[in-house]
Amino acid sequence: MLYLLIIASILLFLSGFAGFLAAPYVPTRKKDVARFLELAQIKKGDIVYDLGCGDGRILKVAKKKGARAIGFELSVPNYLFCRLRGIKMRFKNFFKADFKDADIVYMFLSKKAHNKMGKILQGQMKKGSKVICYVWPIEVLTPEKIDKLDGSPNMYLYRL
Numbered sequence: 437m438l439y440l441l442i443i444a445s446i447l448l449f450l451s452g453f454a455g456f457l458a459a460p461y462v463p464t465r466k467k468d469v470a471r472f473l474e475l476a477q478i479k480k481g482d483i484v485y486d487l488g489c490g491d492g493r494i495l496k497v498a499k500k501k502g503a504r505a506i507g508f509e510l511s512v513p514n515y516l517f518c519r520l521r522g523i524k525m526r527f528k529n530f531f532k533a534d535f536k537d538a539d540i541v542y543m544f545l546s547k548k549a550h551n552k553m554g555k556i557l558q559g560q561m562k563k564g565s566k567v568i569c570y571v572w573p574i575e576v577l578t579p580e581k582i583d584k585l586d587g588s589p590n591m592y593l594y595r596l
Contacts, residue, residue, distance in 0.1 A: 461511060463490045464544050464570055468591070469497055471583050472542060475568050475593045478503050482539040487530045487553065492518040494542050499523075503540075508533065535560045544570035551575050558596060567594040 464472070472494060478484065480502030486494045489507030491514065498505040507523060508530040509515045518525050526533070531552065535541060538561055543550055554574030557567055571589040573579060583591040 461490050461514060462544070464494060465588065466493065468570065468585075468588055469493055471585065471588075471591050472568060472570075473497060473501070475581065475583055475591055476540050476542075476566060478540065483537050484540045484542065485530075485535065485538050486542045488543070488545055489518065489523075489525070490514050490544075492521060492523040492525075495523050496521070498540075531556065536562065538562075538565055540566045540568065542568045542570070545572070547572040554594075561596045563596065565596050567596065568592065569594070 476484070476498070478498055478501040482498075482503040484495070484498040484503040484505045486492075486498075486505070486507045489495055489509050492507055495505040495507050495518070505524065507518060507525045508528055509518065509525055510527065510529065515525055515527050535557055541557055541561070543553060545553065550569055550572045551574055554567070554576055558577065561567070567574070567577075569592040573590075573592045574594060577594050579592040580595045581593040583593070
């Protein structure tokens with residue numbers, strides 16, 4: 437029993453740490469996944485990253501479109517859930533990752549994390565690549581398009 441309590445405590449701590457680092461787990465609404473697909477215009481062979489990918493719903497639809505879809509997640513339960521569903525994951529702090537090969541990066545993080553990652557991605561990603569943000573804009577970049585829908589958060593498309 438003690439071992440289960442220790443394991444549960446460690447998992448809760450790691451999940452809390454992931455939330456503190458970038459954002460708590462709040463999934464993209466299922467009805468807004470189609471909006472992501474419309475903005476992303478995924479082509480077969482594109483490399484799509486989802487930062488803090490939660491349950492992997494963005495990665496799952498990107499993979500169906502023929503993309504190489506890769507998630508970053510520090511919450512152990514979310515990481516394990518996605519791995520069990522066959523979603524390619526990295527248990528890694530995405531603030532320290534390399535995005536030079538990315539065609540599309542999706543973010544639904546905190547406002548502060550969007551701005552920090554925006555600067556990192558701007559310095560790393562190739563010309564013409566896309567960044568799509570859910571809810572919060574990246575203050576240092578000008579969006580190419582803002583997708584607004586009544587009753588839903590905005591989505592921002594940036595082309596670097």
